[in-house]
Amino acid sequence: MIVIKTTKELQNYLNGQKRDGKTIGFVPTMGALHEGHLSLIKKSMAETDITVCSIFVNPTQFNNISDLEKYPIKSAEDFKLLAQQNCTVLFMPSVLEMYPNGPIKNKEDYGNITKVFEGEKRPGHFDGVITVVSLFLEIIKPNKTFFGQKDYQQCLVVKNLISKKFPEISLFIEPTLRNENGLALSSRNAHLLKNELTEAEAVSKALFSIKLNWGLNTIEQLVENARNIINEKKSLKIEYLNICNLNDLSVLSGNSSSYNEAVVLTAVFCGEVRLIDNLIVYK
Ligand code: AMP
Numbered sequence: 440m441i442v443i444k445t446t447k448e449l450q451n452y453l454n455g456q457k458r459d460g461k462t463i464g465f466v467p468t469m470g471a472l473h474e475g476h477l478s479l480i481k482k483s484m485a486e487t488d489i490t491v492c493s494i495f496v497n498p499t500q501f502n503n504i505s506d507l508e509k510y511p512i513k514s515a516e517d518f519k520l521l522a523q524q525n526c527t528v529l530f531m532p533s534v535l536e537m538y539p540n541g542p543i544k545n546k547e548d549y550g551n552i553t554k555v556f557e558g559e560k561r562p563g564h565f566d567g568v569i570t571v572v573s574l575f576l577e578i579i580k581p582n583k584t585f586f587g588q589k590d591y592q593q594c595l596v597v598k599n600l601i602s603k604k605f606p607e608i609s610l611f612i613e614p615t616l617r618n619e620n621g622l623a624l625s626s627r628n629a630h631l632l633k634n635e636l637t638e639a640e641a642v643s644k645a646l647f648s649i650k651l652n653w654g655l656n657t658i659e660q661l662v663e664n665a666r667n668i669i670n671e672k673k674s675l676k677i678e679y680l681n682i683c684n685l686n687d688l689s690v691l692s693g694n695s696s697s698y699n700e701a702v703v704l705t706a707v708f709c710g711e712v713r714l715i716d717n718l719i720v721y722k
Pocket of ligand 1: 467468469470474475476478479569585587588589590613614615617623624627628709
C-alpha cells in the first residue's frame with residue numbers, strides 16, 4: 440500500500456494508472472477504521488483496479504468543536520488494517536492541503552434533505568460534507584465511489600451531489616455492518632462505557648421492531664413502541680426517531696400498510712456519545 444499526503448503526488452500517481460487503463464475506486468473515511476469501513480474497501484477492491492481510501496477528519500463538517508477534538512485518531516491501527524486488505528493507496532492529506540485558503544465550506548442548496556434531521560441538529564454539517572466530497576471527487580476523479588448506508592441521509596445528499604456535478608462517477612451504497620447484537624459499527628462506539636455499549640443495542644432493536652411489524656400497525660404505534668424500547672434504557676436519550684419517505688425524507692404517518700417501503704431514521708445519545716442508525720423497512 441502506498442501512503443500519499445499531497446494532492447499533487449496523488450494525481451501524478453493516478454494519472455499514470457488511468458493512462459494504463461486502470462479503473463479507480465474511492466472510499467472516503469475519517470479513520471478509526473472498523474469492519475464497516477473495511478467492507479467498503481473490499482467492495483471497491485472487487486469492483487475496481489485501484490482503491491484509494493482517504494483518511495481525513497474534515498473540520499468543516501463538525502458543527503461542534505469538542506466533537507471534532509474528541510474524534511478518535513488511530514493512524515497506526517488504520518494503516519495496518521488497510522495494508523491487510525491490500526488497499527492500493529491511503530490518502531492522508533493535512534487540513535492545509537485540503538483547504539489552502541482555510542477550512543471554508545461552500546453553501547449550495549440541496550433542498551429539504553440537507554435541512555432536516557442531521558441537517559437540523561448539526562447546522563452546516565452537510566455544507567461541510569458536500570464541500571469535502573466535492574474536493575475529493577475533483578482531485579481523484581474516480582470511476583466508482585463507495586459510501587455506507589449507515590449514514591443514510593449523507594448517502595442521499597451525496598447521490599444528489601453526484602448526479603448534479605459528477606454524473607460520470609458511479610455511487611455504490613453498501614449495507615450497514617453490525618455487531619453480533621445488532622449495534623451498528625461506528626468509530627464513536629469506542630467512547631462508550633461497557634454498560635453503555637450493552638444499552639446501545641436497544642437502538643437497533645427498536646428499528647428492527649418496526650421492520651417486524653411493518654404493515655401491521657399505524658406508523659404512530661410503531662414509532663411509540665420503538666421509542667419505548669429505547670427509553671427503557673437509562674443511558675439512552677432519543678434526539679429523533681421518525682419513519683420517512685426514502686427519497687425526500689418527509690415524515691410519514693397513518694397506516695404503515697399503505698406504504699410499500701420507508702426508512703426509519705434515528706439519532707440517540709448514549710451518555711455523551713451521539714449515535715445514528717437507520718433501517719429500510721418494506722412490505
Ligand atoms: P466515517 O469514517 O464515519 O466518515 O465513515 C466512512 C464511511 O464508512 C461512510 O461512507 C460511512 O457510511 C461508512 N460506514 C460507517 N459505519 C459503517 C458501518 N457500520 N457499516 C458500513 N459502512 C459504514
